[in-house]
Amino acid sequence: MAVHVRALSYTHSVNSQSPALDSIDLDLPPGSRTVIIGPNGAGKSTLLQILAGKRLVSGADIYIQDKDVFRDSPEGVTFLGTEWAMNPVVRSDIVVSHFLDSVGGYRHKDRRDKLLDILDVDLDWHMHNISDGERRRVQLVFGLMAPYDVLLLDEVTVDLDVLVRDDLLRFLKQDSEERGATILYATHIFDGLNEFPTRIAHMSFGRLVTPPSPWPLTHESPLNARFGSSTLYHVALQWLKEDREHRRELERQGRKLRGARRDQTVPSDSETFYRKYDYSH
Numbered sequence: 424m425a426v427h428v429r430a431l432s433y434t435h436s437v438n439s440q441s442p443a444l445d446s447i448d449l450d451l452p453p454g455s456r457t458v459i460i461g462p463n464g465a466g467k468s469t470l471l472q473i474l475a476g477k478r479l480v481s482g483a484d485i486y487i488q489d490k491d492v493f494r495d496s497p498e499g500v501t502f503l504g505t506e507w508a509m510n511p512v513v514r515s516d517i518v519v520s521h522f523l524d525s526v527g528g529y530r531h532k533d534r535r536d537k538l539l540d541i542l543d544v545d546l547d548w549h550m551h552n553i554s555d556g557e558r559r560r561v562q563l564v565f566g567l568m569a570p571y572d573v574l575l576l577d578e579v580t581v582d583l584d585v586l587v588r589d590d591l592l593r594f595l596k597q598d599s600e601e602r603g604a605t606i607l608y609a610t611h612i613f614d615g616l617n618e619f620p621t622r623i624a625h626m627s628f629g630r631l632v633t634p635p636s637p638w639p640l641t642h643e644s645p646l647n648a649r650f651g652s653s654t655l656y657h658v659a660l661q662w663l664k665e666d667r668e669h670r671r672e673l674e675r676q677g678r679k680l681r682g683a684r685r686d687q688t689v690p691s692d693s694e695t696f697y698r699k700y701d702y703s704h
């Protein structure tokens with residue numbers, strides 16, 4: 424297996440009400456492309472960060488390419504998350520061509536040039552003078568130019584325009600087919616994604632409630648009876664509605680609280696509001 428996880432549970436802090444990950448078992452074969460679907464806070468980023476070795480866990484088996492993620496630091500694993508763009512280094516006055524050279528771009532010239540074309544990156548851009556989407560494109564060239572065996576993507580296409588995103592997904596799919604690379608991708612954007620995955624999984628409240636299942640749906644798939652010829656978008660919509668229902672049920676039992684607190688007295692005028700929130704002088 425390219426990725427093998429058993430009994431993975433994780434709690435961010437002692438104050439957390441419930442674990443971010445709860446008894447996760449996961450197997451991803453080489454060359455598979457899995458899209459993880461789940462509502463905000465389901466645990467997708469936490470799972471990807473742990474697989475990338477960014478958070479230490481004990482008591483679980485976590486192997487990538489048959490190597491223990493924490494003891495053997497497997498090579499060929501690329502993680503791309505949204506927080507990269509917040510790093511002051513990539514917001515400094517550095518020219519894109521210098522930046523890519525400084526991180527070894529010349530070693531992967533063919534892939535780098537292909538990605539520069541797909542992501543429409545100008546090598547003369549200054550990193551402190553570009554838009555969020557442009558910075559994201561530079562990140563993707565930087566992150567994808569070295570060939571990987573396992574790619575962990577945490578919603579990095581969020582600020583790309585649809586054309587660039589479409590070309591990028593095509594590149595990732597073709598690359599994975601040609602080189603057998605495994606991809607695990609957490610996203611909330613399902614436009615144009617239907618043809619991308621070979622598997623889909625559903626995470627909810629820290630659990631993998633539907634483990635990676637073949638996509639497009641096969642006749643043998645247990646999901647087939649429910650979703651038939653649905654698009655990925657409709658499957659996602661249905662799963663997320665169920666998640667919301669589940670949360671509301673927990674709320675009825677007083678176990679989770681989100682949204683408006685209708686049972687509480689709220690300040691009725693702006694003066695009370697400002698006093699309450701300490702805006703008064």
Ligand SMILES: Nc1ncnc2c1ncn2[C@@H]1O[C@H](COP(=O)(O)OP(=O)(O)OP(=O)(O)O)[C@@H](O)[C@H]1O
Nearest residue numbers: 435436439443461462463464465466467468469470
């Ligand atoms: N640094 C942190 N400290 C404390 N709790 C955290 C931290 N990061 C995430 N959590 C909590 O862990 C749970 C899982 O969060 P996670 O970011 O993994 O969800 P997600 O599925 O990636 O959500 P999203 O779709 O919003 O990105 C949430 O309840 C969240 O509040």
